[in-house]
Amino acid sequence: MKQIQPTGDERVLAGCVYCGAFPDTRDHVPSGVLLDKPFPDNLPVVPCCSSCNNSFSLDEEYCAALVDCVLVGSAQPTPRHREKVQRILEWQPALTAVLEAARSVDADGQTLFEPDLERVENVVLKLAKGHAAFELHTVDPEEPSISVAPLPLLDDASREAFETPPEVCFFPEVGSRAMHRMFEHGVASPSWIVVQPDRYRFLASPGLPVLVRIVIGEYLACEVVWGE
Numbered sequence: 757m758k759q760i761q762p763t764g765d766e767r768v769l770a771g772c773v774y775c776g777a778f779p780d781t782r783d784h785v786p787s788g789v790l791l792d793k794p795f796p797d798n799l800p801v802v803p804c805c806s807s808c809n810n811s812f813s814l815d816e817e818y819c820a821a822l823v824d825c826v827l828v829g830s831a832q833p834t835p836r837h838r839e840k841v842q843r844i845l846e847w848q849p850a851l852t853a854v855l856e857a858a859r860s861v862d863a864d865g866q867t868l869f870e871p872d873l874e875r876v877e878n879v880v881l882k883l884a885k886g887h888a889a890f891e892l893h894t895v896d897p898e899e900p901s902i903s904v905a906p907l908p909l910l911d912d913a914s915r916e917a918f919e920t921p922p923e924v925c926f927f928p929e930v931g932s933r934a935m936h937r938m939f940e941h942g943v944a945s946p947s948w949i950v951v952q953p954d955r956y957r958f959l960a961s962p963g964l965p966v967l968v969r970i971v972i973g974e975y976l977a978c979e980v981v982w983g984e
């Protein structure tokens with residue numbers, strides 16, 4: 757990823773971006789489990805507290821494994837999975853059992869997985885907060901609305917709406933990374949940032965409303981909107 761040195765007010769990055777507590781560690785956004793090695797250079801890093809850092813890891817593994825199991829059509833560890841997910845499934849029989857229990861086969865012989873939405877949304881919110889803090893210098897304590905849907909199942913109009921960056925009627929904070937990116941692209945509109953092709957991309961729009969869209973594994977389409 758291209759690194760942008762922000763020149764704006766970084767005070768929002770003084771506390772844990774997830775809960776505001778004293779930040780005694782740092783967190784990559786997105787977390788490594790959603791990416792394959794070699795990792796892209798200059799991954800965004802945000803300050804956070806150890807308690808938040810630890811609290812998300814199981815759900816992040818669940819999310820990464822879920823998306824891959826849906827794409828592969830199996831919850832059994834196989835070489836068809838991403839290497840990282842194959843290892844998670846091998847080493848965590850409890851998680852494999854949870855995913856296996858969520859799997860079913862419909863009348864057409866298609867494999868389906870019923871996701872634990874609470875766990876998925878927990879991860880999506882965490883990722884969105886990280887992007888909002890890093891890209892937009894925005895830490896909004898309000899509860900945002902979260903939507904998650906399989907990208908391939910969106911109809912054409914929904915897909916178009918999701919992929920099209922929103923019109924920005926508010927400029928991002930002067931000096932923030934989002935502002936720098938906008939000037940670079942010559943348009944007052946945020947653009948999709950591909951962290952790793954086929955693995956992870958996101959778009960952070962300064963608003964109004966402030967929103968973050970994320971696509972995980974080119975499968976899971978997520979949107980988090982504050983203050984709608």
Ligand SMILES: [Zn+2]
Pocket residue numbers: 772773774775776777804805806807808809
């Ligand atoms: Zn925290």
